Amino acid sequence: MTISYEKFGLKDVINASGRMTILGVSKVSPSVLAAQRFGGEHFFEMADLLEKTGAYLADLLDVEDAQIVSSASAGIAQSVAAVIGQGDLYHTYHPYTSRVTRREILLPKGHNVDYGTAVEVMVEMGGGRVVEAGYANMCTSEHIEMMVTANTAAVLYIKSHHTVQKSMLTVKEAAAVAHRHGLPLIVDAAAEEDLFKYIREGADLVIYSGAKAIEGPSAGLVIGKKELISWVRLQGKGIGRGMKIGKDNILGFTQAVEDYLANGSESGAAMQKRLVPFVAAINEISGLQATIVQDGAGRDIYRASVKVSGPKTAKEVIQGLKLGNPAVYTREYQANNGIIEFDVRSVNENELQKIVNQLKEII
Known part of the structure; x- marks a missing residue:
């Protein structure tokens, strides 16, 4: 039986929010899937x-x-x-x-x-x-x-x-x-x-x-x-x-x-390296200003922080990303201050480009 987004009428999602419960948190590795299968097939x-x-x-x-x-x-x-x-x-x-x-x-x-x-x-x-x-x-x-x-x-x-x-x-x-x-x-x-x-x-x-x-x-x-x-x-x-x-x-x-x-997990240095071209691409979009910031709790996690200055508000951009195909979920904690954060731990290079493209369309 084939499992797909289409079978259940679900949206494809890019998780730029981080390890969030509302999005299913994380992807698991082949070795974890193999262990799960062993568990499922035995008593x-x-x-x-x-x-x-x-x-x-x-x-x-x-x-x-x-x-x-x-x-x-x-x-x-x-x-x-x-x-x-x-x-x-x-x-x-x-x-x-x-x-x-x-x-x-x-x-x-x-x-x-x-x-x-x-x-x-x-x-x-x-x-x-x-x-x-x-x-x-x-x-x-x-x-x-x-x-x-x-x-x-x-x-x-x-x-x-x-x-x-x-x-x-x-x-x-x-x-x-x-x-x-x-x-x-x-x-x-x-x-x-x-x-x-x-x-x-x-x-x-x-x-x-x-x-x-x-x-x-x-x-x-x-x-x-x-x-x-x-x-x-x-x-x-x-x-x-x-x-x-x-x-x-x-x-x-x-x-x-x-x-x-x-x-281990992806290092902060590796995240920063992947964020550099992403931030540069966002900074070419009028009304958006992106920088790389560290996690507020001091963890070795780095994200893109994007200041929205118009013509759309941060909340409008967030909503536009969610309505896109694929839907893009971001960190919304500072939306009231006009800031959107993108967590890249679960985002690959192809998905980062899709986010940039969607931001261009929304703006």
């Missing part, structure tokens, strides 16, 4: 599969244990439920029971963001209650510490370009505060590229997206302390049942991590 004892692949990844990542979940969002919800229930089977089956009062999850105010849904939605799904610390533009160790109570279950830190970057405590500082009070630190590092850094900086649980930097299939990964991971794994009998992941994606994701550790 396993699923609990054993999750435990053994977790142990395999833990060895690769030099951590005590790991658990593959369906997504980074599921990882937040199940990690929150884990630190609240602490392995209690009654809590697993009754995650919102009034028997448990220790449910407060401390979160820097500038980290309570919407990344497609709100961070607090996932915390509440796990049975937690967000307690914001500090202010939208500042959170220090002292701000976290003053919010600790007898009902605090954990500190949650969101490492993301979506969050406020200035005047925020570091992961190391958050870990120090959490551990002073005997609390675990959960770090959501969904799109981050370093799979070792945050555990080494003191986090007890770290959550990654399978399909973003790692370029695997839809999946998530929770790594960290053995006891805490066992509590996360237990959520498969509770809230995690509605977030279960299939055998094909478990094996595909495991292969993706192995490939990622062996090969």
